[in-house]
Each structure stands twice: as structure tokens, then as C-alpha cells.
Amino acid sequence: MKKSLYILIGTAILSFWLQSCSPDDPPAPEEGPTQLSLEIPDNWPKPNLLAENQLTVEGVALGRKLFYDKMLSGNGTQACADCHNQGAGFTDVQKKFSTGSEGLVGTRNAMPLFNLNWSHGYFWDGRQPTLESLIQEPMEAHNEMNLEIETAVTRLQDDPEYPALFQKAFPGQGITTTTLRFAIAQFLRTIISGGDTKWDQYFAANRLNPEKLMTAQEARGYLAFISEEKGDCFHCHNPLSPLLNNTSDREFANNGLDAQPDSGRIKATGNPNDLGKFKTPSLRNLSFTGPYMHDGRFETLDQVLEHYNSGFKYSATIDAVLIKHADKDNNYAPIPRLTQQDKDDIIAFLKLLDDETMLTNPKWSKP
Known part of the structure; x- marks a missing residue:
């Protein structure tokens, strides 16, 4: 009886094992990408994210690798990071204009690449609506990386590493112009600066009177700044904005750089009222991101x-705030x-916004 029972149990186990190993069974499904939540400081506004490009651990890692890869330039000598250096606040190190992979010089100062989730239009004239749409332009520009994005896709498809990385980040989608743009944009969206600077600490502790926590010079500078x-x-x-800019009515402004203004935002909108208007930058990390203005004309904060x-010059679209400080009876000359x-004090205040940890944070460094 016992022998028969053992045979019966053994037969059942063998049958179950054979069935479990049947070649007709579908393979276990692969795990999808791991969703990633941004590390956003408390009380910051909701970021402007693209619903079609959900952030994932794998997508960000892929975008980081691409950001530092010289393969994405025509002659293989330049990466995105060469003109957006982490140690310079993701700008080009003390350069008015960047030099592209073929030695051609650009016409705009390289903008910093932090806190981009809170922007409404990219480049100095705001011509690109999303980070995802931005990526292709510098890659293809002759005076920048000088590589057609379709050629970049082919190079990545032929690379021994990238196909597997794209499969992990974008399962079943392959290496396309879209997944290439989306990956780099995912990485850029993670570069968030703020929340732990001296200014953030003071403002969080005393929102109404943060100057009470500052040194005498910093306090004078803050009060002069808001006066x-x-x-x-x-x-x-x-x-009151975490970025110290205005994202409503003055996200683009003519700040009186020239009496005959550079085109500015009019190239993006075609609106004559946008002549000479450029992106109002964040005031975070100014110690690292000079020179200043869209053409890098100023080397110092002073x-x-x-x-x-x-020094501001009148033109038809100059911002109304500057008109307040101009002599209307003298061709709108500035009234000092x-x-x-005062200037030294304001600069002391602005340095409270410096985030030195951003310059060396390993999660944004070259992998």
C-alpha cells in the first residue's frame, strides 16, 4: 500500500514539473521601468511635466548617459555637457558664446539647465514649448553639435550598449527620435537647485521678514532689492517665487540693453510688441553662471x-519698470x-541664492 502511494505521489510531482516546464507556456513578463518622483522642495509650485514622458529611473539614467556622450555631435568631439558644465551651474564656463563641434561660434549665451520644470518656453526667446522639443535643435545646429537627429538614432542603434538601455527605459519603442529626445529631457528635469540655500532657509523660517536672519549687509541688499x-x-x-523670476506677465522682458533691440521673442511670436524681449532668468546660482544677459555682455554682477x-536705453518695448526710473524730459535717460x-549690498544678498551642492552632486555628474 505504501509503495503504491509513493509511486502515485512521485508520478504527480513529475507530471506537475513537466507541465510547468512546457515550452507552450508564455515567458514571465518583463518588469517595466521604475517610476521616478522628482525631489521638489516644500512649497514649490507644481512642475510643468509632459504627460507622455513619465519620468523613470531607467529613462533618467539613459538621458544622463546621452547628455555626456560625444557621439551625439557630428564629428564625435562634443557632448551636451561641454556647453552646459555642471561645475558652472550647467552653463559654459565663463564664455559669452559657446564654440560648436566644428569650431563655429554661437550667437547666444548658453543658458543654465536647472529648474527647467518651471519654465514656459525654452531658449532666450522661448521658441520651444517643451524640454522634449528643445533637445533636437542644438543637436542639429551647425554652430553647435552639427548632427542630424536621424543620424544620431542610427549611431545609437548600431552601438553595442544603447539598444538594451533604450529597451529598459522605453520597452518596445526602440531607439527613435522621440525616445532619444524624451530620455535627455527626463534627465534635465531632475536637475533641481534650491530648497537648502541660505536664502531658502531664511525665507522658510521668516517669510514676512527674512532679512531679520541675515547679516547687516545681506539685509540691506534684500531691502534695496525690493525697494x-x-x-x-x-x-x-x-x-516670493522659488526661482526669483516672474512667470506670469514678465517671463519675457525688454530690459533696455539697446536702443535698437536685438530681435528677441518677436522671432518666436511675430508680435511687434515682443521686439527686444528675452527670457527673464532665475537669480539662483549667479556666482557660477556668468557672463550675463542673452549675449553675455556683462562679466560681473556689478x-x-x-x-x-x-545704462539702460529706451526703445518702444522697454519694460515699464525701467521707464519709472528714466527722465522723460531727457530722452528717457536713466536716473541713477x-x-x-547699494550694489555691493544687493550682490551680497544674491549670493544667498548660491547652491554649491549642485556643482558636484554625483547624480548629475558624468556616469
Whole structure:
């Protein structure tokens, strides 16, 4: 009886084992990409994300590798990171204009690449609506990376590593112009600067009067910054905004650089009222991201402040805030209102916004 029972049990186990190993059974499904949540400081507004490009651990890792890969330039000598250096706040190191892979020089100062989730239009004139649409332009520009994006896709398809990485990040989608753009955009969206600077700490502790926590010079600088009689900076660089800029009515502005303005946003909109208007940048990390303005004309923050004090030039689309400080009876010449001490104080305040950890954070460094 026992022998028969053992035979019966053994037969059942063998049958189950054979069935479980049947070649007709479908393979176990592969796990999909791991969703990634952005590390956003408390009380920051909701980021502008693209619903079709959900952030994943695998997508961000792939985008990081692509950001540092010189394969994405025509002659294989330049990566995105060469003109957007982490150690310089993701700008080009102290350069007015960047030099492309073929030695051609650009016409705009390389913009910093942090906190891009809170922008409404990219490049100095805002001509690209999303980060995902932005990626292709510098890759293909002759004075930048000089590589057609379709050629980039072919190179990546032929590479021994990238097909598997794209499969992990975008299962079943392959290496396409879309997945290439989406991967780099995912990485850029993770570069968030702020939340732990001295300014953030002071503002979180005393929102109404953060100057009470500052040094005497920093406090004077902050008060001059928000004073309409002194700096009058807050209209375009709102201290209540985490980015210290204005994303509503002054995200693009003509700040009086020239009496005959550069084209600016009019190239994107065709609206004559946008002549000479350029992106209002964040004031975070200014110690690392010079030179300043869309054409890099100012090497120092003192020069920037002196422009707003005595150097701005009138044109039909100049911002109304500057008109307040102009002599209407003298061809709208600037009326100086800042002393050298005022400028030094404002610069001391602005340095509170520096985030040195961003410059070396390994999660954004070359993999």
C-alpha cells in the first residue's frame, strides 16, 4: 500500500514539473521601468511635466548617459555637457558664446539647465514649448553639435550598449527620435537647485521678514532689492517665487540693453510688441553662471546692476519698470538711484541664492 502511494505521489510531482516546464507556456513578463518622483522642495509650485514622458529611473539614467556622450555631435568631439558644465551651474564656463563641434561660434549665451520644470518656453526667446522639443535643435545646429537627429538614432542603434538601455527605459519603442529626445529631457528635469540655500532657509523660517536672519549687509541688499526707490528688482524677480523670476506677465522682458533691440521673442511670436524681449532668468546660482544677459555682455554682477542703474536705453518695448526710473524730459535717460554700497549690498544678498551642492552632486555628474 505504501509503495503504491509513493509511486502515485512521485508520478504527480513529475507530471506537475513537466507541465510547468512546457515550452507552450508564455515567458514571465518583463518588469517595466521604475517610476521616478522628482525631489521638489516644500512649497514649490507644481512642475510643468509632459504627460507622455513619465519620468523613470531607467529613462533618467539613459538621458544622463546621452547628455555626456560625444557621439551625439557630428564629428564625435562634443557632448551636451561641454556647453552646459555642471561645475558652472550647467552653463559654459565663463564664455559669452559657446564654440560648436566644428569650431563655429554661437550667437547666444548658453543658458543654465536647472529648474527647467518651471519654465514656459525654452531658449532666450522661448521658441520651444517643451524640454522634449528643445533637445533636437542644438543637436542639429551647425554652430553647435552639427548632427542630424536621424543620424544620431542610427549611431545609437548600431552601438553595442544603447539598444538594451533604450529597451529598459522605453520597452518596445526602440531607439527613435522621440525616445532619444524624451530620455535627455527626463534627465534635465531632475536637475533641481534650491530648497537648502541660505536664502531658502531664511525665507522658510521668516517669510514676512527674512532679512531679520541675515547679516547687516545681506539685509540691506534684500531691502534695496525690493525697494521701488532703489533696486526695484522684484517686479521681474519676485522673491516670493522659488526661482526669483516672474512667470506670469514678465517671463519675457525688454530690459533696455539697446536702443535698437536685438530681435528677441518677436522671432518666436511675430508680435511687434515682443521686439527686444528675452527670457527673464532665475537669480539662483549667479556666482557660477556668468557672463550675463542673452549675449553675455556683462562679466560681473556689478556691471549688471550698473546697467539697471545708469545704462539702460529706451526703445518702444522697454519694460515699464525701467521707464519709472528714466527722465522723460531727457530722452528717457536713466536716473541713477544706486550707490556703490547699494550694489555691493544687493550682490551680497544674491549670493544667498548660491547652491554649491549642485556643482558636484554625483547624480548629475558624468556616469
